[in-house]
Amino acid sequence: MRAVGVVADHDPPPTLTDLYRARRLDMVRLALFLVDDLHTAEDVVQDAFAALCRTYGTSLHGLQDPGAYLHTAVVNAARSVLRRRRTARAYTPPHPAAGAPVDEGLLLAEEHRQVLDALARLTRRQREVLVLRYWSDLSEAQIAQTLGLSRGTVKSTASRALDALEKKLEAGR
Template sequence: MQYVLPAAPAAPPWWSRLLARAAHGGAGTAPVRGRRLRAVAPSPYGEGPTPTLTELYHARRLDMVRLALFLVDDRHTAEDVVQDAFAALCRAYGTSLDGLRDPGAYLHTAVVNAARSVLRRRRTARAYVPPHPGAGAPVDEGLLLAEEHRHVLDALAGLTRRQREVLVLRYWSELTEEQIAQTLGLSRGTVKSTASRALDALEKRLEAVR
């Protein structure tokens, strides 16, 4: 069986939904209506036949690179993060992914963990200030066309790591609170409270640039 990304009905951009939630006081993380999670199979968590590693790679690589980009804010680094995540998946389960009940959930967790490792190394590297400023971060033109989008990314960068992860998984990957809790190793209550605080902080940061 060949796995493909399902077509999704038109919906507001993810950052517009995020802005709308922030503008309403950060009230929780209600599910997005009228649009399904971009997935490998009809349901991303626990249903349908298990894809092979090749099928998973072709179906989810771009989506995972975009997820990683929102966490590390560098396209080339995001691509490396995703390659590392797929390599770890192959080492653990082989190319057939036999024994892996939920490849989508595993992949989200692997990408988030790899992004965390990058950010830890980056904090050390940024302690050194080069004599001349380097080039700006690479821009993914397909993702960063709207000025509004750029403002959201800049505001996200000012949040704590956990807050940023929760919001990106909720509004970009469109995971439920339960799925986010599974991905990040948190309780559902912690996910809900983190999202609420993150939305409040995001609103304040965006107000400062308006």
């Protein structure tokens, strides 16, 4: 195997395979000293070799000193990793908005229970009209067809049912 370093004018440049075999471990050690993480160091070196291959191909023709190029690529990639780390560590996420009070679920559940209790005390027809209107989101015409009533009856029943429901809820407080 020929030495990989500065290429003399009469010697052909080393291939990418030659450079990889000769310098990979040295470059991983260098990257490890810079980024302090073996997996990241290996990724940095792999990316440097991949960039070298994309730019010059596997024969490395046109590259005066492949070892120096690789060294510079590893150092620059390690610097980029360190910059990203520093940015990530400096980021302070915004404070989350104050959440709902701890007992809000309990209060809401109690309010729902009170509404359901008051609804149960309505007449069957009033309860049906309100449930179809506000739970099933049906129109007056759809409710009238479903219950076999006139549209006017549905309208007046809904109005009376809401009044009765409101009174029952106020009485329960």
